[in-house]
Amino acid sequence: MGLTRSEIFTDEQNQLSTLLKAIAHPARIAILQRIIISNTCICGDLVGELGLAQATISQHLKELKLAGIIQGTIEGVSVCYCINPKTWKLLEEQLGGFLASYKGETTCC
Amino acid sequence: MGLTRSEIFTDEQNQLSTLLKAIAHPARIAILQRIIISNTCICGDLVGELGLAQATISQHLKELKLAGIIQGTIEGVSVCYCINPKTWKLLEEQLGGFLASYKGETTCC
DNA sequence: TAATTACATCGTAAAATTGCAATATATAAT
DNA sequence: ATTATATATTGCAATTTTACGATGTAATTA
Numbered sequence: 001m002g003l004t005r006s007e008i009f010t011d012e013q014n015q016l017s018t019l020l021k022a023i024a025h026p027a028r029i030a031i032l033q034r035i036i037i038s039n040t041c042i043c044g045d046l047v048g049e050l051g052l053a054q055a056t057i058s059q060h061l062k063e064l065k066l067a068g069i070i071q072g073t074i075e076g077v078s079v080c081y082c083i084n085p086k087t088w089k090l091l092e093e094q095l096g097g098f099l100a101s102y103k104g105e106t107t108c109c
Numbered sequence: 110m111g112l113t114r115s116e117i118f119t120d121e122q123n124q125l126s127t128l129l130k131a132i133a134h135p136a137r138i139a140i141l142q143r144i145i146i147s148n149t150c151i152c153g154d155l156v157g158e159l160g161l162a163q164a165t166i167s168q169h170l171k172e173l174k175l176a177g178i179i180q181g182t183i184e185g186v187s188v189c190y191c192i193n194p195k196t197w198k199l200l201e202e203q204l205g206g207f208l209a210s211y212k213g214e215t216t217c218c
Numbered sequence: 219t220a221a222t223t224a225c226a227t228c229g230t231a232a233a234a235t236t237g238c239a240a241t242a243t244a245t246a247a248t
Numbered sequence: 249a250t251t252a253t254a255t256a257t258t259g260c261a262a263t264t265t266t267a268c269g270a271t272g273t274a275a276t277t278a
Contacts, residue, residue, distance in 0.1 A: 170256095
């Protein structure tokens with residue numbers, strides 16, 4: 001009916017899928033890459049560089065912030081965004097464990 | 110308008126987001142974990158174990174197959190699914206590179 | 219104080235996702 | 249040939265996502 005039945009899955013499965021969903025969009029990947037490159041935080045630059053409307057960028061930033069992947073600090077008139085190291089580490093661990101659990105076996109169908 | 114503007118992003122960004130979207134659902138994570146555990150492939154078992162309707166499981170399997178993450182082989186009456194090693198490796202590389210590009214810096218906002 | 223700048227939020231439309239019952243299909247067993 | 253079993257497909261409803269114009273808000277500048 002359009003809503004994910006989270007109750008029937010484990011907390012780990014739900015948490016990982018939430019983090020993945022947050023980064024599973026080309027615009028949000030581009031935003032994260034841009035933040036990572038300019039280690040120091042940017043923001044309004046994204047609007048001019050990505051080719052999406054300001055409202056759209058702001059919405060994507062909100063989603064990344066909601067998932068805890070980035071954090072924003074008010075800096076005068078503008079807002080400075082950067083990676084949240086804690087969540088990034090969590091993502092690396094959870095996802096790394098998940099991906100590494102498959103050992104490319106030879107016995108397959 | 111409800112449709113992602115893929116044209117304005119790079120092929121790498123689009124490809125990675127497609128793969129991520131495919132695994133960004135608790136049911137599909139659960140399905141992949143189950144396939145990985147029983148290194149040898151299963152299928153109908155999922156319906157009984159996950160608590161989702163047969164049509165729903167079948168649909169999730171279809172999405173994973175479409176993204177190239179799993180592959181299915183007809184085996185008598187049932188179908189045997191397993192991980193597609195090639196795509197899994199691609200995902201590990203692309204995602205690994207992306208996650209590793211952030212070196213938890215100290216200078217942040 | 220008024221104007222400007224940077225960003226967030228609201229409202230809305232189009233499209234995609236999630237889930238399931240019902241039905242179709244295809245192979246195996248009787 | 250008929251029945252049973254396993255999976256796929258169809259059709260539908262509820263919900264979420266994506267995108268953007270318009271508008272609101274908050275801090276800086278004139």
